[in-house]
Amino acid sequence: MFIKERRDEIVVILFEQGKVEVNELAKRFSTSRETIRSDLNYLNGLGLLERCYGGAVLKKRSLINNLSSEIENILNSIKYKKSKIKDNSMSGYVCIIGSFNVDIVCSVPRFPNPGETLIANRTHFGPGGKGANQALAASKALAQVHFVAKIGKDKFSEFAYNHLTSSLVDGFTLYQSDTLPTGNAVIYVSEENGENMIAIDRGANMALTESEINQAYHHIDLSNVLLVQLESNLDAILQSVKYASANKKRVILNPAPYSEDIEQIIPYVNIITPNKTEAEFISGMKITDIKSAKLAADKISMKGPEVVIITLGSEGALVKNNNSFTLIPAFPALAVDTTGAGDAFNGAFSAALANGDSLLDACRYASAFASLAVEREGASNMPTHEQVLARLSTHALSNYN
Ligand code: ATP
Numbered sequence: 001m002f003i004k005e006r007r008d009e010i011v012v013i014l015f016e017q018g019k020v021e022v023n024e025l026a027k028r029f030s031t032s033r034e035t036i037r038s039d040l041n042y043l044n045g046l047g048l049l050e051r052c053y054g055g056a057v058l059k060k061r062s063l064i065n066n067l068s069s070e071i072e073n074i075l076n077s078i079k080y081k082k083s084k085i086k087d088n089s090m091s092g093y094v095c096i097i098g099s100f101n102v103d104i105v106c107s108v109p110r111f112p113n114p115g116e117t118l119i120a121n122r123t124h125f126g127p128g129g130k131g132a133n134q135a136l137a138a139s140k141a142l143a144q145v146h147f148v149a150k151i152g153k154d155k156f157s158e159f160a161y162n163h164l165t166s167s168l169v170d171g172f173t174l175y176q177s178d179t180l181p182t183g184n185a186v187i188y189v190s191e192e193n194g195e196n197m198i199a200i201d202r203g204a205n206m207a208l209t210e211s212e213i214n215q216a217y218h219h220i221d222l223s224n225v226l227l228v229q230l231e232s233n234l235d236a237i238l239q240s241v242k243y244a245s246a247n248k249k250r251v252i253l254n255p256a257p258y259s260e261d262i263e264q265i266i267p268y269v270n271i272i273t274p275n276k277t278e279a280e281f282i283s284g285m286k287i288t289d290i291k292s293a294k295l296a297a298d299k300i301s302m303k304g305p306e307v308v309i310i311t312l313g314s315e316g317a318l319v320k321n322n323n324s325f326t327l328i329p330a331f332p333a334l335a336v337d338t339t340g341a342g343d344a345f346n347g348a349f350s351a352a353l354a355n356g357d358s359l360l361d362a363c364r365y366a367s368a369f370a371s372l373a374v375e376r377e378g379a380s381n382m383p384t385h386e387q388v389l390a391r392l393s394t395h396a397l398s399n400y401n
């Protein structure tokens with residue numbers, strides 16, 4: 001066996017098992033332990049694994065400057081060898097391909113009028129981006145998560161890496177753009193009611209490449225659910241949903257922020273989760289009450305998705321599954337910051353679904369989760385699973401059709 005062939009094979013085993021042992025590999029390839037150690041050291045140098053006592057583990061959290069052609073070749077060869085990998089799907093695995101932003105949040109007594117300067121009561125920087133927020137929510141809702149995003153090479157990249165490293169997100173891959181900055185969002189939060197106004201500069205989030213998405217295929221293969229939003233470039237989102245759909249994975253699209261790109265993506269989507277504004281854009285209909293929300297959901301489902309969930313803030317979430325409608329009421333909450341309510345809902349919903357909940361149970365779980373998230377400041381400030389269970393048990397909710 002050639003060295004390259006053996007090293008490729010080791011990477012396949014590593015992706016399959018998450019770890020490898022020197023003794024086992026030496027036996028398998030009928031070679032010396034020194035040879036295997038040198039293979040592992042070489043792959044360590046490429047950033048694919050970390051050495052541990054007696055072997056190596058798959059590097060699950062990586063900051064990648066440039067995908068070297070060597071890694072790319074190995075990953076391509078894995079793609080072709082996939083038939084050799086046994087079905088490794090496990091319950092509760094969510095792959096999220098999306099954005100990371102730095103949020104610059106200003107607490108204001110009310111929203112400023114055009115041309116007006118207001119005194120903000122407080123400003124803070126925090127981690128955000130719909131992808132990263134949803135990855136954190138799904139992780140806190142106890143799914144295994146792999147998150148893929150792209151950031152810049154600026155002072156915010158370390159912030160992004162440190163945030164994800166210290167978070168509960170199980171695994172992530174952060175690529176770095178040489179030219180574009182880390183995405184950011186300027187957010188006003190009104191102290192009147194916790195509502196927000198947001199402007200985002202998507203920066204490096206718009207530069208995910210084909211080979212970077214190819215690299216995520218392995219994580220999609222392991223997942224029950226692929227969750228995407230619209231804060232990354234269309235090519236990358238399209239490539240991921242096409243792959244997931246072709247491989248019979250459940251594809252959830254949170255179409256936020258709204259973009260006409262959705263028309264190309266929607267044919268590959270099983271579940272779509274617009275908020276009221278997005279649902280109005282997609283359906284071309286005004287939503288003023290539950291009746292008009294149902295009509296909008298009908299229009300959206302004609303575009304393909306089996307399930308349409310329109311989130312309606314404190315009014316709850318309207319679920320259309322085939323021809324039946326259910327309104328999942330919002331849980332009572334003392335909202336201080338509704339930024340990221342949709343992210344909390346989507347992350348928790350995907351996790352619950354991947355963990356085996358029925359559609360409606362997953363929506364109830366997500367609704368309880370999001371009601372706790374709006375009681376906290378910061379878009380990425382998510383509750384724990386235990387807090388969600390407590391809220392679910394203290395409020396018996398009734399559904400009406
Ligand atoms: P954002 O853009 O601010 O992240 P969104 O507009 O995408 O949020 P919403 O429809 O406002 O999402 O909210 C998502 C879900 O969060 C709702 O369906 C509901 O379950 C929950 N939620 C939102 N606001 C409240 C609230 N004030 N009280 C309780 N639950 C809420």
Ligand code: RIB
Binds near residue numbers: 101103200231340
């Ligand atoms: O949904 C909230 C998120 O939207 C914020 O964290 C901000 O970064 C924007 O992407």
